[in-house]
Amino acid sequence: MTNTQPVGFWSYTHRDDRLDGGRIVRLSEQIVNAFEIITGEPLETFLDKKSLEWGDAWRTRLDAAITSTTFLIPIVTPKFLMSQECRREIITFAGHAASLGLDELLLPIHYVNVPQLTHEAEERPADEVVELISKRQWVDWRELRLEDEDSPAYRKAVHELAQRLAEIIDTAPPALPVEIAPQNQVEEELPGFLEIMAEMEEALPAWHETVQQFAEIIASIGAESNWAASEIAASDTRGGGFAGRMRVTDELATRLADPVEKVDALGSKYWAELAAIDPGVIGIIRRASEEDISTEDEEAARTFFKEIKELAGVTTTTTAQLQEFSNSIGGAAQGSRRLRPQFRTIQAAIQKVIDSQTIINEWSRMVDDIDLGDDDQQ
Template identity: 30%
Template sequence: MDYDLDNAVGFLSYAHIDDEADQGRIRRLAKKIQMEYRVLTGETLEIFVDRSDIRWGQKWKERIDGALQSTTFFIPVLSPSFFASDECRREFFEFYNTTRALGVSKYLLAIRYTAVEDLVSTSRNQAKAIAAETQYKDWERLRLVDEAGAEHRQAVNDLAKELRVLMQEVQRQPAQDSAPGVRTSDAASQDSTAPGVPNDDPYGDAPSPLELVAEFPERTEAWTVAMKRFQDAAEEFNAILQAGTAELNGRPASNFAAKLVVLRRVAAELESPTQRIVDAGDEYMRTLLGIDPAFRALAEIGNAQTTVTPEDRTALAQAQDSVRGMVQAGEEATEQVRSAINSGRNLARLSRDMRPALKRYETGSQNIIDGQAVMQEWADLLDEVQFPADDALPTGVSDNPSHTQLP
């Protein structure tokens, strides 16, 4: 069946290994929620469960690019494997940023499927920190009870009723008018109206898109500082690791005691740089999430360019180049940390002493990997912005973005 944008749609994001371990229980849960919703409302709620299905990708893009103008629920099934999955975290951050932009955070309805270490709002893993602040449903015990039993059926009924209540709240709210692919945001906003988006109170206190864009240089500078801090600590980490590896290779293969002595010393030397990597990785992701409102405002202005002066357009082009540079830098950093994580896991198998330091490196580096997904979304939005041709600029206005300062 083909669903229009007017129909509610849900996306269940989960680690496939969890579903396989429970013999398809997560997929059956999605079906049960869907059917219970139909019983309660008489309406259809399609829940997509297979991201490898082309229809998932098409519908996901349709909903995200449409700025969630119609009701779209995101149901992440939280588990250790969920947070270990790059794809799960990418979907989580993409949906989180979009709902935050529009002030519709209720569209994110998480299920804590199993116990998750460090699932607290103060976690240095930003995906965990954000998930901990959501109104997630605790399913740790329910995943072990009989699916046909009254307790499980009641829990499914409660979820479906919550979705019904959310749908009713959405239907009572006036639709917001926003250009496709544009979701201007206010990081602190919890209201139903996003800043920069027309609403019933044009004289409210929400910052305008131009005010948000004005914050762009300061916020990108903070990102640059965080990136530099991470790179410096990572270089020290790599140098210590390489020196230790060379020393290990120089020891006799049969002298295990000598090798352990080397590994213990290396572990102690890695204490400082890995702690700095954790701090810098946390700061890196926080600054990216802080940039997000300004960037979305930038995209909004770009799509409304008929009301923007040529000077503003040139300034926007400069910011556009800045974001592309961030994306490229993030791609390079992501490749490096993935390689280092794999090497670290191999070393962790050799020595317990090394594991705490290597775990810290992976925790800090995970934020770099997750940040790339956020920046890639910006790059995708930039591809949709239409800028005027060079000959549209009046004489005297430079078409070189590097010659123009951002407002």
């Protein structure tokens, strides 16, 4: 496999494929065949994410600065969005593609209806991975999935999808690294490596502080939930029955209103800041690994990369704790109609932090692979 050979990474859940009688895997094979008929060139696909071959090829393409011949094709279903592995793949690939100005290489297939993607679930909290998908020209396969695979409608749709892949390869612009412009930069001035490093170095402590604030608010929510559990136990002891439980639940919903609003805003802010800067940071790390840079720039990069590693270490621990808390309230979210929207909002905010960790972890992984001549940096 070379960097000029067309390659497609098929991102899906194996459970979805089994539930649909293997049709997802067969669809990939049909697209590969149609692509070769149309172009005369083979399209290599990687399907089994559990294999070493899939992982090696994935990292090789990312680290070689993915070209206009590398696609990620996520098969979007409700179960897909529940898979943290699938979410990580979209976030990671989108960041690398955006860092080169090649957003169109993420080609989602809307396979089973996801209400958030078609704005049918406005009452649900926003999902940032759904938003990433919605910004692309996703392919609607929801009705086609029910067609016979040999039907004219299905075969035509497969042909059109393969044709679209071929057209993207033919018309995609050259990969151009995305720069980060320092906030106070004069428009006419081009930022240098050192200026960009300084801007990022200044931003890192703020992200660290945001995670700490998030953990503190979640802790206060946990304390309120514990209070409610204690009150319900006391009410049951007094024979308060369901009326007593409802009284405590209603009071808990009132007490949670403010912290839930804060955690929602904080989660959105944290994700938005990291996602916005992700393509530029990837570009910076790649530039430091590929180009001869000055001694001054090298020292700035070394300091910045050390702080990225420290940030990753701290946020990894906090994120794991948040994931545990999110799992713990999953069942409670079904117990009360009034509490359900609040707990969904909390879980969505935590998910933003978990997904943000994917971005930080990818920076950390890339930094690990860079040799700036200082073993202590690793």
